Amino acid sequence: MESEPIILALCCHYCAYAAADMAGSMRLQYPSSVRVLRFPCTGKIEVNYVLSAFERGIDGIMVAGCLEGGCHYLEGNLRARRRIERAQQFLDEIGLGAGRLEMFNLSSAEGPRFAEIATEMHERIVKLGPSPLRRERAAVMAGVEKIAQESLAALAGETK
Numbered sequence: 001m002e003s004e005p006i007i008l009a010l011c012c013h014y015c016a017y018a019a020a021d022m023a024g025s026m027r028l029q030y031p032s033s034v035r036v037l038r039f040p041c042t043g044k045i046e047v048n049y050v051l052s053a054f055e056r057g058i059d060g061i062m063v064a065g066c067l068e069g070g071c072h073y074l075e076g077n078l079r080a081r082r083r084i085e086r087a088q089q090f091l092d093e094i095g096l097g098a099g100r101l102e103m104f105n106l107s108s109a110e111g112p113r114f115a116e117i118a119t120e121m122h123e124r125i126v127k128l129g130p131s132p133l134r135r136e137r138a139a140v141m142a143g144v145e146k147i148a149q150e151s152l153a154a155l156a157g158e159t160k
């Protein structure tokens, strides 16, 4: 559907992605608008990466990492939180609104919580409406594919 929001869930490999995977294996429902992408750690997600995703017309982004104190790269999730806060300020300044971006922390055992926050994020973006930078769905989805390939490349680089 052209009007359905397009939301990225940028998940760290260790906790958030495992929680998303658990949500899937428990057959927990969350909106199909949320596309899960896996990163080695949220600390690898730069402000520019997030902003360029918005530039491609993504409606919302949730960044999900390990619990504070539980990052496998020690402070990656703390660095990520600072970057996400900077990106939120910028989104406010340019009129897209900080609410389109949120960071969450969760453990690998929190499949149900992943489904909950994905649903919350979907509802929030529906309320906010489409991004002012939103383009045709097919064009945005092509951008999502590019972002997915970049996240896979980051992961492959990490596991070499």
Ligand code: FES
Pocket (backbone or CB within 6 Å): 012, 013, 014, 015, 016, 040, 041, 042, 043, 064, 065, 066, 070, 071, 072, 073, 074, 076, 077
């Ligand atoms: Fe999960 Fe760093 S490994 S946030």
